[in-house]
Amino acid sequence: MASEDKRRRSTVNVARLTMWKMKDDTAEATTYDDTAHTFDTSLAAAKYTPKMQTNEQYGDGIKVEAFVAKDGGDLEITVNGFDTGDGVFLFGEKDDNGTEISGSEDIVPNVCVAYYTKRTDGKYNLYKFPKATFYPEGEDSKQQEGTTVSYGTASLKGTYMPLISTKDDCYKRYGVDPTEDNEIFEKWFTKADYHGQSEAV
Numbered sequence: 001m002a003s004e005d006k007r008r009r010s011t012v013n014v015a016r017l018t019m020w021k022m023k024d025d026t027a028e029a030t031t032y033d034d035t036a037h038t039f040d041t042s043l044a045a046a047k048y049t050p051k052m053q054t055n056e057q058y059g060d061g062i063k064v065e066a067f068v069a070k071d072g073g074d075l076e077i078t079v080n081g082f083d084t085g086d087g088v089f090l091f092g093e094k095d096d097n098g099t100e101i102s103g104s105e106d107i108v109p110n111v112c113v114a115y116y117t118k119r120t121d122g123k124y125n126l127y128k129f130p131k132a133t134f135y136p137e138g139e140d141s142k143q144q145e146g147t148t149v150s151y152g153t154a155s156l157k158g159t160y161m162p163l164i165s166t167k168d169d170c171y172k173r174y175g176v177d178p179t180e181d182n183e184i185f186e187k188w189f190t191k192a193d194y195h196g197q198s199e200a201v
Contacts, residue, residue: 041081
């Protein structure tokens, strides 16, 4: 049974990287740009690592309680084919007639990040991080997989954090059927604030 669970959760590819710039995140609401930035590429890998805040309470010299709370985390995405405009979107760089300019006054925006992994059973696992920031890094490394060689590979490293409005920091939906659950799948990548719950009528 354990081997079956392991097989069911294994992934064969990571794809459809989509992001939206965040406009506001307040106690009342979180808003994003309507236009999504899609990366015209495939992803080689994606990994997130939650951060934990810990504390302990003692009474009469004896530990009586331990507290462990999530506090966002680290997000790493390897993009094959980092292309024109991706740096402008991610890092607040300027675009001057096709030349991307990085300067000291660039402000790196918060973004909502969505992608999926395709499982060996043909179903998808969907991931969305509603508030993330990536740090500028070098790209244009070479990657080779079998006989396929690709350039313009960027290793995107950043952090994700909880929303002020809802305290949510990550949404995951496992086992989405690309045919039966197509509406959920499409909304996941066309609406920044959609994360698969039933919508009020």
